[in-house]
Amino acid sequence: MSSSNIPATTDSLFQASEAKTPAEAISILYGILEDPSSSSEALRIKEQAITNLSDLLRQEGRAQDLQNLLTKLRPFFSLIPKAKTAKIVRVIVDAVAKIPGTSDLQIALCKEIVQWTRAEKRTFLRQRIEARLAALLMENKEYVEALNLLSGLIKEVRRLDDKLLLVEIDLLESKLHFSLRNLPKAKAALTAARTAANAIYVPPAQQGTIDLQSGILHAEEKDYKTAYSYFFEAFEAFNALEDPQAIYSLKYMLLCKIMVNQADDVAGIISSPKVGLQYQGPELDA
Structure with a gap:
């Protein structure tokens, strides 16, 4: 869904916040994202508009629109730092996760993001979305697929020595092995998580x-x-x-x-x- 272009200004954000209905506010926020301006101020306003829009779509239970929003924003992501892109992606994925009955859509969304991040060589974001995807697959009792995903991810993250992410995925591996009734491997993965955790602030x-x-x-x-x-x-x-x-x-x-x-x-x-x-x-x- 899109709207005619609306200037990416604080006044436009205020107009959206004062809208009489969620639908009106959503339309204004989509309009702000249509503004072709790429000045630093316009980009800042658009980032805020995305956060506000994600929250409204979540409240309205519009999970599919959140998925579409993420696809629509790809050209915008090329204009902002990778760290900000990662933050926005997580905001939208979190918004979808808060809508009941969306586990299949969340899995599809994460797979779509992983594919995009591979093409764009956005390693930091890809690894975190893959960890999230593995957790979703585990919740969906797709244990083998989750383990296959984790096995490659763990090796990659160990090489990079990203200990905080390593704690998360080692813990996830422990839960997966426990679900598969493999207690020795569950304990080994938990020990690995504790070892990584001891070296950092958790x-x-x-x-x-x-x-x-x-x-x-x-x-x-x-x-x-x-x-x-x-x-x-x-x-x-x-x-x-x-x-x-x-x-x-x-x-x-x-x-x-x-x-x-x-x-x-x-x-x-x-x-x-x-x-x-x-x-x-x-x-x-x-």
Whole structure:
């Protein structure tokens, strides 16, 4: 969808923000993107218009239009730095991901982006989209395709020594092997993720994911006491971030207590102001 060209100015952005309906705002923002100007100010305004447009299309559930927008923006991407392109691509992919029932479209979109990034030799962006694609394939239970994608990606990223991305894909590989019931390979991949993580600053959410996966693997080996300690670390990280994974970590904590015959501790944990009180409800009822 496009609209007649509208000047890429702050006034136009304001006009879109004051529009009476989402459809009107969307039309104005598309119009801003049609402005042929490529001055630094016009490019800055267009970047903001893309962010605003992505958010509106997400709110309206227009996933296909978001995919089309990404294709439409390719000429624009040649005018801005690669880092800004990567940011915009992630904004649009994230917007699609927030629309329910779009897993197949997300996979198709990521494959399309990977193809484009290969042609454009945009390695940094391609690697991150491939990691995301592997995660989507795993969620879709397409484990073999996900592993095939990861195997090449891991070798490439190790050569580049991009440790933060390496942590992400090693973790993903661990989850994939666990889904395929290959515990030794799941543990080896997790060890690789921890080794890479020890050399850099890892964001709290990523550290929480490492601890959660560690707990799951220890629980699988029936080492419930060690698993509990990892689940607790994961819970604290996710809880501080108000991340939905906090409730899963808490459930695993409670399950570990039950498995070591300490079920009496469960009520205390659930009623604890620091831990379970805020999560009381149907999800914890058993």
